[in-house]
Amino acid sequence: MTSIEIIQSYYAAFNAGDPTGMLDLLTEEVIHDANEGGSEIGKEAFAKFLDRMDAHYREQVEELVVMSNEDGTRASAEFYINGSYLKTDDGLP
Numbered sequence: 181m182t183s184i185e186i187i188q189s190y191y192a193a194f195n196a197g198d199p200t201g202m203l204d205l206l207t208e209e210v211i212h213d214a215n216e217g218g219s220e221i222g223k224e225a226f227a228k229f230l231d232r233m234d235a236h237y238r239e240q241v242e243e244l245v246v247m248s249n250e251d252g253t254r255a256s257a258e259f260y261i262n263g264s265y266l267k268t269d270d271g272l273p
Contacts, residue, residue, distance in 0.1 A: 183255035184246045191241045199230040239263030
């Protein structure tokens with residue numbers, strides 16, 4: 181699977197509400213730099229983050245654009261998030 185395909189698959193799983201599918205595409209050493217600040221390291225920590233997000237938000241990635249260098253060793257994604265707050269997330273507005 182190419183880096184572009186991995187990223188596209190990850191966001192397809194995100195839009196499908198499939199956290200297991202998302203986690204299956206990550207390494208055990210994944211580092212998640214949260215928008216709210218701080219970093220979490222490892223799939224277990226990221227799974228807990230996803231559980232919290234699923235309890236508070238329903239979101240969809242829209243207008244996904246995936247970019248990669250020629251050899252596929254570096255890739256990035258640009259997108260918009262469209263979503264709804266389901267309930268208050270302590271510490272956030």
